[in-house]
Amino acid sequence: MSANIRVNIINLYLIKFSKWFNLIMPVIVLFYQDNGLSMQDIFWLKSIYSVAIVVMEIPSGYLADVWGRKKTLLLGGILGASGFALYSFSFGFLAFAIAEIILGIGHSFVSGADSAMLYDTLKSSNRNQEYIKQEGWITSAGNFAEAIAGVCGGLLATLSLRLPFYVQFGVAAVAIPAALFLREPKTHAVNTKKKFSSILRTVKQTFCHRQLRSALMVSSFTGTASLTFAWFVQPYFQEAGLPISLFGVMWTLLNLSVGVSSMFSYKAERLLGQRNSLLVIIIGLSLGYFLAAWEVSLAGIGMLFFFYTLRGIAHPILKDYINRYTQSDVRATILSLRNFVIRINFAIIGPLLGYFTDRFSLRVALLVAGLGYLLSGLAGMLPLWRESIKEKDKAHRMP
Incomplete structure (x- = not known):
C-alpha cells in the first residue's frame, strides 16, 4: 500500500x-x-x-x-x-x-x-x-x-x-x-472556476446513465429503509417488554453487529456477484421488516440483529455501485445527492409510519415499511439487473 x-x-x-x-x-x-x-x-x-x-x-x-x-x-x-x-x-x-x-x-x-x-x-x-x-x-x-x-x-x-x-x-x-x-488524490482535478450551473448540467447528463440512476435509487431506498428501521428499534424494545436498563446494552450490540458485518461486505459481494447481491440485500432487508412485525417479543429481538447484520453488508456494496458509474469530478455531488434523497424520503414517510404506529400498531407500520421498500427496491434495481445479465451473456459468448 x-x-x-x-x-x-x-x-x-x-x-x-x-x-x-x-x-x-x-x-x-x-x-x-x-x-x-x-x-x-x-x-x-x-x-x-x-x-x-x-x-x-x-x-x-x-x-x-x-x-x-x-x-x-x-x-x-x-x-x-x-x-x-x-x-x-x-x-x-x-x-x-x-x-x-x-x-x-x-x-x-x-x-x-x-x-x-x-x-x-x-x-x-x-x-x-x-x-x-x-x-x-x-x-x-x-x-x-x-x-x-x-x-x-x-x-x-x-x-x-x-x-x-x-x-x-x-x-x-x-x-x-x-x-x-x-492528501488530495491526483485523479480528482480541482477546478474552482467551474460554475454551479455547469456542475448541475454534468449531474443531469450523468443521470441519463441508467445504471447510475439505478444504483443511486437502490442505495437511497436502502439508506431510507435503514434509517426508518432504526427509529422503530426503541418502540420495539418497549412493546417487547425489554427492561429500560437494557436499552443501551442492546443498542450497543446492534451497532456492533453492523460493524462486524461491514468488515466482510466485500467478501459477500465477491461470493454472490452483483446481481445476486442486489437481490439478497433488497429481499433480505424487506424480510427483516416482515419478521420483526411477525414476532414482537423478547425472542423476536433476534430479528433486529438479522436486519442490522444485513444492513452492514449492504451499504459499502451499494456505495461502490454508485462510484463505478460516477465521474470523478462529480463524485462527491452524486454521493451527497444520495444522502439528500434519503433525508427527503424519510421526511415524507416518517410521519406516515408514525401515524400507522399510533392509529393501528407497530406491526402494521413495520409491514407497510417493509412492503414499500421491497417494491421500490426491486423497481430501482432493474437497470442494474439487466446490465449484469448482459455482461454475463457477453462473457459467455467470448471465445
Whole structure:
C-alpha cells in the first residue's frame, strides 16, 4: 500500500471516529429536559438539524468537487467541533437551535466527500476494486465507535449531564488535524472556476446513465429503509417488554453487529456477484421488516440483529455501485445527492409510519415499511439487473 493511500485511509478512519463516537446520544433527552425543554421543543430541534442537512447536502457535494475534498472535510470538522462547543456552554432553545444548524451543515460537508476521497485515493493507484473492502472497514469502525460511545456517554452522564458535551467537543475536534493531513488524490482535478450551473448540467447528463440512476435509487431506498428501521428499534424494545436498563446494552450490540458485518461486505459481494447481491440485500432487508412485525417479543429481538447484520453488508456494496458509474469530478455531488434523497424520503414517510404506529400498531407500520421498500427496491434495481445479465451473456459468448 502506497504512502498516500495509507495516510488518507488512516485519517478517514479518524474522521469517521470523530463523527460516530457520539457520547451524547444516551443522555440527550435528559440533557434537554434538564435545560427546560419540552418534548415538542426537542422534536423541533431535530427538525431544524434535518433541514440544515437537506439544504446544504448538494451544495456541499458541489464544493467538495470544485474546491477540494480535503478543504471540504476540514470545514466539516471545524463546524462539527464548533457546534459541540456551542452546546457545551448553552442553556436555551435558541442557542441549541443555532448549534443544531452548525452541526447539520458540518455533517453535510463530511457526508459524500469522505467516500469520494476514499474512492479517488484508491483509484489514483488503480486499486479502486478494493473500495468495498475499505469502505466496509471504515463503516465498521464507525459502528464500533458508536457502540462504545453509548456506554461511555452513559457513564460520563452519571457525573454530569453536561460532561458528555465537553468530551464530545474534543472528540469532534479530532477531525480537524485528520483533514489537514489528507492528501488530495491526483485523479480528482480541482477546478474552482467551474460554475454551479455547469456542475448541475454534468449531474443531469450523468443521470441519463441508467445504471447510475439505478444504483443511486437502490442505495437511497436502502439508506431510507435503514434509517426508518432504526427509529422503530426503541418502540420495539418497549412493546417487547425489554427492561429500560437494557436499552443501551442492546443498542450497543446492534451497532456492533453492523460493524462486524461491514468488515466482510466485500467478501459477500465477491461470493454472490452483483446481481445476486442486489437481490439478497433488497429481499433480505424487506424480510427483516416482515419478521420483526411477525414476532414482537423478547425472542423476536433476534430479528433486529438479522436486519442490522444485513444492513452492514449492504451499504459499502451499494456505495461502490454508485462510484463505478460516477465521474470523478462529480463524485462527491452524486454521493451527497444520495444522502439528500434519503433525508427527503424519510421526511415524507416518517410521519406516515408514525401515524400507522399510533392509529393501528407497530406491526402494521413495520409491514407497510417493509412492503414499500421491497417494491421500490426491486423497481430501482432493474437497470442494474439487466446490465449484469448482459455482461454475463457477453462473457459467455467470448471465445
